[in-house]
Amino acid sequence: MTAADGTPVRVGMFGLLGSGNLGNDGSLEAVLGYLRDRHPEAAVDALCGGPEAVTARYGIPATRLHWYRGEYRTASRAGAVVGKGLGKFVDVFRTASWVRKHDVVIVPGMGVLEATLPLRPWGFPYALFLLCAAGRLSGTRVALVGVGAAPIGNRATRTLVRWSARMAAYRSYRDAPSRDAMRAMGVDTARDEVYPDIAFSLPAPPAGTPSEAPGLVCVGVMAFHGSDDDRARAEEIHRRYLDGTTRFVRALVEEGRPVRLVTGDDVDAPVVEAILDAVDSPLVTVAEAASLADVMKEMAAADTVVATRYHNLICALRAGTPTLALSYAAKSDALMALMGLDTYSHPAREVDTDRLLEQFRALEKNAADARRTLTERNQDAVRRLDHQFAALTAVLYPATDDADALREAP
Structure with missing residues (x-):
């Protein structure tokens, strides 16, 4: 047109x-x-x-x-x-x-x-x-x-x-x-x-993407300092988040689990370095991701994902991998509820390593159910985004008969 x-x-x-x-x-x-x-x-x-x-x-x-x-x-x-x-x-x-x-x-x-x-x-x-x-x-x-x-x-x-x-x-x-x-x-x-986040319209990695390390856990980390209203406590919030996440990674390593650290923004690099310094183990590696497609591939190759950044969560959920959110805002909780995994959410401001490990083990125990749920929810998200893009076409071409396409979209 x-x-x-x-x-x-x-x-x-x-x-x-x-x-x-x-x-x-x-x-x-x-x-x-x-x-x-x-x-x-x-x-x-x-x-x-x-x-x-x-x-x-x-x-x-x-x-x-x-x-x-x-x-x-x-x-x-x-x-x-x-x-x-x-x-x-x-x-x-x-x-x-x-x-x-x-x-x-x-x-x-x-x-x-x-x-x-x-x-x-x-x-x-x-x-x-x-x-x-x-x-x-x-x-x-x-x-x-x-x-x-x-x-x-x-x-x-x-x-x-x-x-x-x-x-x-x-x-x-x-x-x-x-x-x-x-x-x-x-x-x-x-x-x-x-509508679901438009990133759900991106292609998902092939199902059953093989892992180079059996039992791999992807941990998505973030330079988290709280919200705009938390400026006075920003360093305290960051320290608690970093300490709790580091203890969680260390606990996995002590169980012999390989861990892959994943970021979503250039500003996250210092968090990765801090965890590597604190947990000196060859079991901890760092993903080299230049796009959301790269992040999805990392998430698809993992048995389980624990992540903070919103779009890291999307990548894991889109890949169909059982996921636990370190939630820092209502958007993370809403996303997990949309994908049927709202039980597996933990506050990023108050990381309790023992509780986080309990939730992580419960998620792994119910991994098969989680994968089935994610398959169904991903299909629904893609269908609903077709409606979103039909609505966007009507914005691009308001003089054309795109209203019919919008009404016919599922």
């Missing part, structure tokens, strides 16, 4: 993409897969955090999200403070100029309406606000597709997020708590739908 004037529809992708977070990039990959499969004529580019990486990996033109290159570094010198301030002003015009070149801009997945990790209002929330405001003023449709949301304590961040959501032409969420959070913030969600 093409636009009403016969030209290819111009689609922009927006977010912290190509910046080292595999979950964000996996969401981009899922939407690009949909576009290339169903709408190969669409002209696609991106405004993102790591344009060089996005262009190299996905083959689409990309522009840097922020004019000031040190946007996400702490500004301790006068020059950096001035640079950041000037960047906020310049980005108004850069964002507006980029947005009006498109028919629709898609924000693919990601937790763009939440602050479950430390977040400054004048960083990404401000960038998202500029995007949605530019879309409203220029007539470009902004679609928040399968995004995550959560209650936000900081007033400035909450205000920017609320107005961004209100100005978007289309919203869908990756779980019901996200929609509830936006409703509580004063956004009219009556027409907003909930």
